[in-house]
Ligand SMILES: O=C(O)CCC(=O)C(=O)O
């Protein structure tokens with residue numbers, strides 16, 4: 296990995312994220328890393344579980360709010376996607392070094408929205424648990440086409456919104472506390488790798504939803 300070149304790229308993405316509260320990056324992963332992630336995703340599809348909402352005791356399954364199935368990842372266990380964890384470690388380094396954030400870790404899951412699945416407008420920070428700082432999504436839909444649905448709708452501060460197509464290799468980063476967003480109804484299986492860069496305390500996500 297050419298670290299210096301990657302740091303430069305990260306700095307420009309971070310710049311855009313600070314100005315707009317979000318940044319969209321196409322072809323975020325190199326081809327080999329994307330394939331590792333996608334292959335691992337497909338190998339785990341049988342183990343996905345219905346996702347919940349909220350934190351701690353409020354972690355209830357409410358399919359009228361979100362209809363995705365998730366599989367929580369673990370850096371130590373899931374070495375099949377080691378190059379992806381390396382990318383994340385570099386992101387953490389840049390955020391902490393240049394943005395004066397004190398990120399302590401991250402939590403990631405695979406998600407599948409089956410046909411009919413969606414996620415209503417929400418913020419990623421929970422009321423009683425506010426350590427999610429940067430939301431981080433990578434889409435894994437190799438043949439996504441208009442009409443397949445499942446676009447990410449991002450709301451701007453003036454309460455307008457725009458749609459982001461969940462195209463393979465596209466990455467979306469946004470500030471977890473200020474960017475309301477929704478997933479429109481998907482008409483096909485919609486695959487993603489979704490996570491959050493965290494301030495302390497970390498690694499509670501798999502218990503919390
Ligand atoms: O997959 C997406 O585009 C967004 C998912 C999301 O909002 C979430 O999991 O909190």
Ligand SMILES: [Fe+2]
Nearest residue numbers: 417418419476
């Ligand atoms: Fe979200």
